[in-house]
Amino acid sequence: ETGVTQSPTHLIKTRGQQVTLRCSSQSGHNTVSWYQQALGQGPQFIFQYYREEENGRGNFPPRFSGLQFPNYSSELNVNALELDDSALYLCASSFVGRSEQYFGPGTRLTVT
Amino acid sequence: QQQVKQSPQSLIVQKGGISIINCAYENTAFDYFPWYQQFPGKGPALLIAIRPDVSEKKEGRFTISFNKSAKQFSLHIMDSQPGDSATYFCAASMTGSGNTGKLIFGQGTTLQVKP
Numbered sequence: 506e507t508g509v510t511q512s513p514t515h516l517i518k519t520r521g522q523q524v525t526l527r528c529s530s531q532s533g534h535n536t537v538s539w540y541q542q543a544l545g546q547g548p549q550f551i552f553q554y555y556r557e558e559e560n561g562r563g564n565f566p567p568r569f570s571g572l573q574f575p576n577y578s579s580e581l582n583v584n585a586l587e588l589d590d591s592a593l594y595l596c597a598s599s600f601v602g603r604s605e606q607y608f609g610p611g612t613r614l615t616v617t
Numbered sequence: 618q619q620q621v622k623q624s625p626q627s628l629i630v631q632k633g634g635i636s637i638i639n640c641a642y643e644n645t646a647f648d649y650f651p652w653y654q655q656f657p658g659k660g661p662a663l664l665i666a667i668r669p670d671v672s673e674k675k676e677g678r679f680t681i682s683f684n685k686s687a688k689q690f691s692l693h694i695m696d697s698q699p700g701d702s703a704t705y706f707c708a709a710s711m712t713g714s715g716n717t718g719k720l721i722f723g724q725g726t727t728l729q730v731k732p
Contacts, residue, residue, distance in 0.1 A: 509660075538719065547623075547706050547722030548661065561717030595660050597720075604649040604712045606720060608660035 509598050509609035517615045523584045526612045528596030530577040536560070536601050537579040539571060542593040542611070554579055555601060583614075591616045619644060621709050623723025630730050636694040638726045640707035643688065647709040649718070652681065652692045655704045655725075664705075665692070697730045704728070 510529045518524050530537055536555045540548035550563035554573035568584040577598070583590055593613050597606040622641045630636045640650075648669055653661035667674045667681040667690065674681045680693040694701055704727050708720040 538717070540720075545725070547708075547725050548720070549722070550719040553717045553719065561719060563719065599718065604710065604718060605651070605663060605666070606718070607663060608653075610658075610660045
């Protein structure tokens with residue numbers, strides 16, 4: 506069974522740029538959730554994708570958007586990057602109807 | 618009402634001791650309470666979870682105690698080992714039909730187990 510994978514591991518961007526982060530779900534999982542974890546804080550829910558559609562969203566602006574593909578992999582896109590977007594971005598996969606969410610290793614984004 | 622409050626912020630325990638981390642919530646609609654363990658530079662790993670119809674769940678050295686009336690739950694790590702040194706997060710979610718199951722996390726507890 507393959508776990509959740511994310512790419513890239515680290516990324517450095519400049520304020521105002523755009524970034525795309527990628528996630529591959531754990532084998533058999535069809536739901537992907539994205540979380541933002543600021544340094545020293547707990548993860549915060551950004552949004553969830555199921556059946557290639559957004560299935561719920563946290564308190565994040567529209568410049569945070571996502572996609573889910575037929576193979577259940579997912580992308581997180583952030584436009585007009587701000588310094589406060591610097592964080593660890595985590596992807597979690599789950600199976601619809603099941604409570605357990607399994608996290609990937611995360612992508613560390615630094616905005617300068 | 619969506620908050621989960623976790624304490625203490627940091628904890629130092631001697632090897633072989635018991636580590637106890639506490640969490641409190643307000644929203645009685647939460648019905649799933651997991652604990653995650655996170656090592657530096659890694660993603661959170663699901664450790665153990667409980668539902669409100671059970672007062673205690675044990676898996677190996679890890680035990681969750683759940684007090685529904687007090688809206689509190691805690692993680693007990695028995696026989697703590699240096700390898701348990703990590704940051705621990707409690708979380709809560711609503712998992713019923715129509716809910717995303719999004720996890721609301723506590724602020725985290727950094728555990729150091731001294732040899």
